Amino acid sequence: MAKTAFLSIGAEFIHGGHLAIIEKAAALGELTVGVLSDEAIMSYRGYPILTFEERCNVIRHIKGVSKVVKKDSLSYEKVIRELRPDYVVHSDRWRGKTKEKIEALLQQYGGELVEFPYTDKSEYEVFDRQAEQLRYMPEVRRGKLRRALQLTDRPLRVLEAHNGITGLIVEKAHVEKEGEIRQFDAMWISSLCDSTAKGKPDIELVDMTSRENTINEIMEVTTKPIILDGDTGGITEHFVYRVKTLERMGVSAIIIEDKVGLKKNSLFGTEVLQQQDSIEHFSNKIRAGKAAQTTRDFMIIARIESLILEQGMDDALTRAFAYVEAGADGIMIHSKKKEPDEVLEFCRKFREKCERIPLIVVPTTYNHVTETELGKYGVNIIIYANHLIRSAFPAMNNVAHMILENERSLEASENCMPIKEILTLI
Ligand code: SPV
Numbered sequence: 001m002a003k004t005a006f007l008s009i010g011a012e013f014i015h016g017g018h019l020a021i022i023e024k025a026a027a028l029g030e031l032t033v034g035v036l037s038d039e040a041i042m043s044y045r046g047y048p049i050l051t052f053e054e055r056c057n058v059i060r061h062i063k064g065v066s067k068v069v070k071k072d073s074l075s076y077e078k079v080i081r082e083l084r085p086d087y088v089v090h091s092d093r094w095r096g097k098t099k100e101k102i103e104a105l106l107q108q109y110g111g112e113l114v115e116f117p118y119t120d121k122s123e124y125e126v127f128d129r130q131a132e133q134l135r136y137m138p139e140v141r142r143g144k145l146r147r148a149l150q151l152t153d154r155p156l157r158v159l160e161a162h163n164g165i166t167g168l169i170v171e172k173a174h175v176e177k178e179g180e181i182r183q184f185d186a187m188w189i190s191s192l193c194d195s196t197a198k199g200k201p202d203i204e205l206v207d208m209t210s211r212e213n214t215i216n217e218i219m220e221v222t223t224k225p226i227i228l229d230g231d232t233g234g235i236t237e238h239f240v241y242r243v244k245t246l247e248r249m250g251v252s253a254i255i256i257e258d259k260v261g262l263k264k265n266s267l268f269g270t271e272v273l274q275q276q277d278s279i280e281h282f283s284n285k286i287r288a289g290k291a292a293q294t295t296r297d298f299m300i301i302a303r304i305e306s307l308i309l310e311q312g313m314d315d316a317l318t319r320a321f322a323y324v325e326a327g328a329d330g331i332m333i334h335s336k337k338k339e340p341d342e343v344l345e346f347c348r349k350f351r352e353k354c355e356r357i358p359l360i361v362v363p364t365t366y367n368h369v370t371e372t373e374l375g376k377y378g379v380n381i382i383i384y385a386n387h388l389i390r391s392a393f394p395a396m397n398n399v400a401h402m403i404l405e406n407e408r409s410l411e412a413s414e415n416c417m418p419i420k421e422i423l424t425l426i
């Protein structure tokens with residue numbers, strides 16, 4: 001019987017290096033190429049620029065490829081068990097424990113792992129770097145949130161970033177679970193954290209120019225989609241300019257809340273005076289923003305403060321449907337209750353009438369609810385809104401106090417990252 005070979009590929013960007021490895025693989029036997037699914041690519045390097053169908057189409061037309069299958073995970077387990085190829089072909093670039101795992105699977109039936117050098121031409125390394133740079137470009141970055149929402153049924157996981165280093169944490173943090181890589185899908189540039197990082201209250205005091213500087217600082221070192229906390233959006237006449245600026249920068253979405261006057265942080269609830277906007281006025285702001293938008297990628301998400309301001313479920317739902325009618329690309333429902341009940345009730349009732357509009361939640365106070373449970377209620381985006389700054393502040397404060405206590409830094413050093421590590425971090 002003819003020998004068979006298997007090769008896995010992302011196929012986002014094909015150059016001679018890939019063609020050479022395909023040719024070598026095809027020489028070993030009838031070649032099946034496993035093209036990574038959008039979800040699988042998302043799990044390790046962010047959203048693919050080309051769709052799965054486009055990537056399959058390219059591979060299918062390469063000489064030597066007999067068959068194309070979907071590889072819906074980074075793990076080789078399923079494909080090896082199903083296809084039992086005589087050879088699994090891989091470049092000499094390995095991630096984690098993949099090599100050992102493939103070898104163990106192949107050993108079970110006498111299959112063989114064949115390694116080829118990734119490339120023998122340095123120009124291909126240059127192409128790869130250039131392709132990587134594309135991910136930083138506003139045109140590519142802006143549409144990533146919409147794409148991600150289309151690509152997956154699970155809720156997207158979003159963490160706050162307020163400067164370059166926290167952006168890098170959101171970009172790179174990952175854990176390996178059951179053969180899959182789990183990461184954050186996007187970053188939230190919170191008004192609370194951006195203000196706190198500047199030592200200021202969260203009252204729209206940090207002006208837009210300064211917020212744009214934060215966004216740029218983060219964008220320079222990351223590629224994941226950005227959701228901006230736009231506070232109230234300002235007056236409508238200003239908001240329309242803001243939308244265009246953010247689009248141009250490559251931000252994926254702005255969330256604006258239906259409040260007017262001096263904005264205070266929602267987690268104060270009714271402890272401080274906060275005024276909700278009228279449905280009509282806020283709807284007009286959304287309409288104006290959507291009319292100002294120049295691309296189809298950007299999203300304007302309406303945030304409803306009715307539960308925060310104890311205006312009741314009916315008010316929250318009436319507003320949600322009105323904002324959708326006005327053109328909102330998503331609805332964020334906020335709550336400061338310790339239990340998720342009112343948020344879940346809102347989601348259930350909203351979903352009874354509206355299936356397609358993304359729902360966004362911020363489980364800061366009701367933090368025991370799981371992502372899976374929120375997903376069952378139709379939630380599409382979960383924002384962990386303030387956790388990096390809240391964890392960094394106590395650590396820094398503690399070190400400052402230790403130096404004062406001891407009149408030297410020896411004792412505090414144990415709580416600090418070694419100098420060598422910080423120098424090589426970036
Ligand atoms: C923020 O992160 O700034 C928010 C969410 O707006 S909250 O602080 O909960 O109001």
Ligand code: MG
Pocket residue numbers: 190191192202229231
């Ligand atoms: Mg905010």
